[in-house]
Amino acid sequence: MEPILKLRNLKVVFPTNYGVIRAVESVDLDIGDRECVALVGESGCGKSVTSQSVMRLIESPPALTQVDAIEFNGRDIKDYTPKQMQELRGKEMSMIFQDAMTSLNPVMTVGNQIDEMYMRHQGDSKKEAREKTVKALELIGLPEPRTRANSFPHQLSGGMRQRVLLAMAFACMPKLIIADEPTTALDVTIQAQVLKTLRGMQRGCGTSLLLVTHDLSVVASIADTVYVMYSGKIVEKAPVKDLFNSPQHPYTVGLMAAVPRLTDKKKTFTQIPGTVPHPARKPSGCYFHPRCEYATDKCRKEMPPLMGQGGGREVRCYYPLTAGGNM
Amino acid sequence: MKYTYVIKRILYSLFVFAVVITLNFFIPRIGVDDPAERYYPPQGNMSEIEYEIIKQVTRQQYGFHVSTGQQYMNYLKGLFQGDLGTSFRPGSPAVIDLILERLPWTLVLSVSTMLIGVTIGILFGVLAAVKRGRWQDTMLLNASTIMVALPAFFIALILSFYLGFELEIFPAYTDSTMVSGFTWTWEGIRRVAQNAALPVLSMVVGSIISYAQGTRNAVIAVTNEDFVLTARAKGLKQSTIRYKHILRNSMLPIVTSLGMSISGLIGGQVVIEQVFNWNGMGTLFLEANNSNDYPLMMGIMLLLSGFTIFAILVTDLVYVLLDPRVTVGDKR
Ligand SMILES: Nc1ncnc2c1ncn2[C@@H]1O[C@H](COP(=O)(O)OP(=O)(O)OP(=O)(O)O)[C@@H](O)[C@H]1O
Numbered sequence: 141m142e143p144i145l146k147l148r149n150l151k152v153v154f155p156t157n158y159g160v161i162r163a164v165e166s167v168d169l170d171i172g173d174r175e176c177v178a179l180v181g182e183s184g185c186g187k188s189v190t191s192q193s194v195m196r197l198i199e200s201p202p203a204l205t206q207v208d209a210i211e212f213n214g215r216d217i218k219d220y221t222p223k224q225m226q227e228l229r230g231k232e233m234s235m236i237f238q239d240a241m242t243s244l245n246p247v248m249t250v251g252n253q254i255d256e257m258y259m260r261h262q263g264d265s266k267k268e269a270r271e272k273t274v275k276a277l278e279l280i281g282l283p284e285p286r287t288r289a290n291s292f293p294h295q296l297s298g299g300m301r302q303r304v305l306l307a308m309a310f311a312c313m314p315k316l317i318i319a320d321e322p323t324t325a326l327d328v329t330i331q332a333q334v335l336k337t338l339r340g341m342q343r344g345c346g347t348s349l350l351l352v353t354h355d356l357s358v359v360a361s362i363a364d365t366v367y368v369m370y371s372g373k374i375v376e377k378a379p380v381k382d383l384f385n386s387p388q389h390p391y392t393v394g395l396m397a398a399v400p401r402l403t404d405k406k407k408t409f410t411q412i413p414g415t416v417p418h419p420a421r422k423p424s425g426c427y428f429h430p431r432c433e434y435a436t437d438k439c440r441k442e443m444p445p446l447m448g449q450g451g452g453r454e455v456r457c458y459y460p461l462t463a464g465g466n467m
Numbered sequence: 468m469k470y471t472y473v474i475k476r477i478l479y480s481l482f483v484f485a486v487v488i489t490l491n492f493f494i495p496r497i498g499v500d501d502p503a504e505r506y507y508p509p510q511g512n513m514s515e516i517e518y519e520i521i522k523q524v525t526r527q528q529y530g531f532h533v534s535t536g537q538q539y540m541n542y543l544k545g546l547f548q549g550d551l552g553t554s555f556r557p558g559s560p561a562v563i564d565l566i567l568e569r570l571p572w573t574l575v576l577s578v579s580t581m582l583i584g585v586t587i588g589i590l591f592g593v594l595a596a597v598k599r600g601r602w603q604d605t606m607l608l609n610a611s612t613i614m615v616a617l618p619a620f621f622i623a624l625i626l627s628f629y630l631g632f633e634l635e636i637f638p639a640y641t642d643s644t645m646v647s648g649f650t651w652t653w654e655g656i657r658r659v660a661q662n663a664a665l666p667v668l669s670m671v672v673g674s675i676i677s678y679a680q681g682t683r684n685a686v687i688a689v690t691n692e693d694f695v696l697t698a699r700a701k702g703l704k705q706s707t708i709r710y711k712h713i714l715r716n717s718m719l720p721i722v723t724s725l726g727m728s729i730s731g732l733i734g735g736q737v738v739i740e741q742v743f744n745w746n747g748m749g750t751l752f753l754e755a756n757n758s759n760d761y762p763l764m765m766g767i768m769l770l771l772s773g774f775t776i777f778a779i780l781v782t783d784l785v786y787v788l789l790d791p792r793v794t795v796g797d798k799r
């Protein structure tokens with residue numbers, strides 16, 4: 141697969157009053173053409189910061205961002221000027237956010253907000269843009285798109301608002317779409333519909349997708365490759381089937397055990413003991429060691445590197461688990 | 468939906484105004500059997516009979532000789548014809564005439580202060596928000612801190628002393644012929660401007676700073692909202708984001724504070740008018756108060772409350788234009 145995005149050694153630091161927060165530490169990320177990559181992890185592990193850094197949306201200052209390369213569609217955009225970035229954003233890579241209610245401007249009609257995309261990136265007149273907007277809304281499955289385009293965000297249902305965000309993100313047929321928890325704010329039935337639409341659009345438009353989520357059932361249903369993040373670092377990377385069949389990092393195992401399964405007769409699910417370390421006070425060695433039942437002295441002292449396991453798998457653990465159990 | 472809301476707001480304002488009118492009618496009648504006693508309190512050196520005669524005359528003159536219900540009807544009828552009653556002043560001038568004579572002079576000060584304050588304040592506030600944390604912003608922060616400790620009348624005294632008495636740049640004291648000798652000529656207008664300079668200057672500094680601070684905070688609050696990140700992710704130009712997305716939303720709280728200050732346009736500068744001997748509404752009210760001129764006080768109160776209700780109504784209606792969410796009742 142021809143890669144669309146190659147992110148190398150991304151580091152993002154937030155200086156705050158209560159210490160320096162290393163939100164993202166040396167993250168590498170590869171997204172292939174038309175691939176759907178999922179980024180999963182508990183709240184606060186740095187998923188949003190990573191995904192926004194790809195579009196260079198994290199404002200530095202106040203943040204300090206360092207990156208070796210952001211290779212996008214064959215060009216390194218890490219040194220692009222703000223103007224160049226503006227041209228790129230929305231047109232070649234775009235973003236879908238979690239809460240469509242707050243992510244849409246409350247005093248502008250949704251139609252006008254989508255029109256902006258065509259007017260900005262395709263040089264359309266207001267009228268041409270509106271025609272395209274109506275088509276886009278229709279494609280995304282919004283009933284009565286022409287009248288709905290004149291609605292304000294608060295006049296639409298949650299599912300419809302999220303569809304508006306989808307239509308906006310796909311407006312200019314970008315190469316890459318980053319969806320940051322696109323369905324978390326919706327109830328389960330609507331979630332499934334919106335995900336289906338997202339997947340359908342992604343396939344239809346030939347777009348690559350970076351899906352940020354902490355919902356493993358979403359990952360299982362649409363991702364090709366999964367990156368698991370913990371406390372600012374990637375701890376495991378694997379094709380989706382392999383990850384679900386044989387998770388190798390104890391944290392991944394814990395994450396999966398924490399998902400209640402309907403097929404599970406006992407209907408119990410276990411929690412990973414302990415909590416995520418405070419981002420300004422991370423432990424020594426492997427960040428996961430205080431919560432890991434297999435931790436040894438080595439784990440407490442040294443951060444394990446990300447180690448290739450073959451078959452496109454990588455894991456940051458000295459004692460990766462195999463299908464049979466811990467070695 | 469929008470129109471029903473607008474009509475509802477207008478009806479509601481009328482209702483509140485009706486309540487205010489009624490209160491205004493009853494306040495002088497509360498706690499006394501005879502409103503004539505309120506209007507003409509007994510004085511020490513007066514015999515019973517003398518006082519009875521005086522009260523008799525007062526009742527006749529102010530229409531207290533009919534039943535309270537009838538008085539109320541007469542009062543309402545008068546209001547509809549623009550009659551706010553008669554003042555106690557010699558010659559029994561109509562309250563409405565006294566007010567109309569002073570109102571323009573107060574508006575000269577308050578409206579110019581507000582216009583200057585709003586325009587410069589908003590511009591400066593936006594600048595401070597854009598240059599957040601840099602010297603422009605720090606300057607505003609320091610200025611607002613200082614302003615907290617400097618009331619307008621204090622500035623007024625200082626300006627009056629230095630620019631008025633010492634340097635004689637502007638009149639320290641309003642020239643009493645400014646009003647009586649006013650004509651609609653350049654010369655007349657120039658004289659008003661000259662006399663208004665110091666009073667306006669002493670109020671405008673605080674006005675600019677408070678609008679600037681309010682605008683800055685509103686703009687920064689909106690800048691941190693999710694939809695601004697969306698706008699950036701869409702690749703919109705900085706200027707589009709700023710004017711189409713941020714400023715429009717920041718205007719909402721600013722309109723509210725604007726509405727508040729509109730209601731202060733008439734009665735908000737009693738002290739400044741005193742310092743500069745400016746013959747406006749504030750001075751009129753003090754005069755009425757000092758001479759126990761009940762009808763005049765009530766007339767001014769009615770005007771002030773009516774104007775406040777009007778200002779709030781206008782604010783709400785402007786909000787309807789700016790914020791589509793208002794009509795469903797989930798105003799932020
Ligand atoms: N502007 C900021 N200033 C200071 N710290 C920040 C800022 N933005 C993010 N952080 C910190 O960076 C860390 C990672 O945040 P991020 O939003 O990426 O987490 P996340 O994985 O997306 O979590 P969630 O699932 O809750 O969205 C958090 O500890 C957060 O407190």
Ligand SMILES: [Mg+2]
Nearest residue numbers: 187188189320
């Ligand atoms: Mg997040």
